[in-house]
Amino acid sequence: MSWRKxxxxxxRGYHHGNLxxxxxxAALGLIAEKGxxxxxxxxxxxxAGVSAAAPYRHFRxxxxxxxxxAQRGFEQFEQRLTEAWDDGRPDTxxxxxxxxxxxxxxAREEPAFYNAMFESGLPVDANPALQAASExxxxxxxxxxxRLAALAxxxxxxxxxxxMALHIxxxxxxxxxxxxxxxxxxxxxxxxxxxxxxxxxxxxxxxLGFPTDRRPQAKSAEPPPVPPExxxxxxxxxxxxxxxxx
Numbered sequence: 001m002s003w004r005k006x007x008x009x010x011x012r013g014y015h016h017g018n019l020x021x022x023x024x025x026a027a028l029g030l031i032a033e034k035g036x037x038x039x040x041x042x043x044x045x046x047x048a049g050v051s052a053a054a055p056y057r058h059f060r061x062x063x064x065x066x067x068x069x070a071q072r073g074f075e076q077f078e079q080r081l082t083e084a085w086d087d088g089r090p091d092t093x094x095x096x097x098x099x100x101x102x103x104x105x106x107a108r109e110e111p112a113f114y115n116a117m118f119e120s121g122l123p124v125d126a127n128p129a130l131q132a133a134s135e136x137x138x139x140x141x142x143x144x145x146x147r148l149a150a151l152a153x154x155x156x157x158x159x160x161x162x163x164m165a166l167h168i169x170x171x172x173x174x175x176x177x178x179x180x181x182x183x184x185x186x187x188x189x190x191x192x193x194x195x196x197x198x199x200x201x202x203x204x205x206x207x208l209g210f211p212t213d214r215r216p217q218a219k220s221a222e223p224p225p226v227p228p229e230x231x232x233x234x235x236x237x238x239x240x241x242x243x244x245x246x
Contacts, residue, residue, distance in 0.1 A: 020057075036119055085144055100197045141169050
């Protein structure tokens with residue numbers, strides 16, 4: 001008798017609402033509370049107020065439910081990164097720094113999505129839709145890295161854009177996972193995660209010999225005068241790569 005009542009309640013919920021969306025929202029709530037590995041398919045059904053059999057209308061199993069959440073997360077992630085990149089305006093370095101801040105903000109503001117995307121242990125290549133969504137998000141970082149690679153001064157070896165994209169993605173992901181996540185596992189820092197990531201990227205780019213000026217300098221007929229303390233020919237401004245100390 002109790003099973004019949006639960007089934008009728010689930011059917012009413014299914015007809016007057018969106019069962020698939022209810023299950024996705026229930027699973028997101030459980031991920032936020034317990035992590036991607038901390039709940040079962042039945043837990044998601046219970047949280048959505050439906051029978052344990054009801055989720056099978058839309059999902060083969062718990063992994064398929066998690067894949068749907070991760071896919072939605074990557075779609076939102078791609079949108080955030082694309083808006084931040086804004087096709088490299090007003091200049092490549094400024095736009096790229098915005099991408100880094102958007103990466104960290106997503107991890108902080110959407111911890112359940114971020115957990116499902118990167119910490120669920122799902123084989124991304126086993127789900128074509130999930131793989132495509134994840135690659136579209138990464139391609140924003142790769143496109144930005146290609147523009148950064150184009151800043152290499154003449155005579156400076158230009159690293160492959162894919163390698164740069166993977167390096168910078170690793171930096172962003174490390175800072176996000178350790179210091180910018182929106183749950184209790186976030187570690188404390190003596191500076192903001194945004195500042196840490198910005199410093200990492202600047203050091204990385206300068207180590208490759210790339211200019212990191214925010215905006216292109218106006219061309220002049222004559223080169224600017226060289227201060228006496230910078231005339232050693234090292235190419236490094238007084239006080240090191242961060243500029244003259246105050």
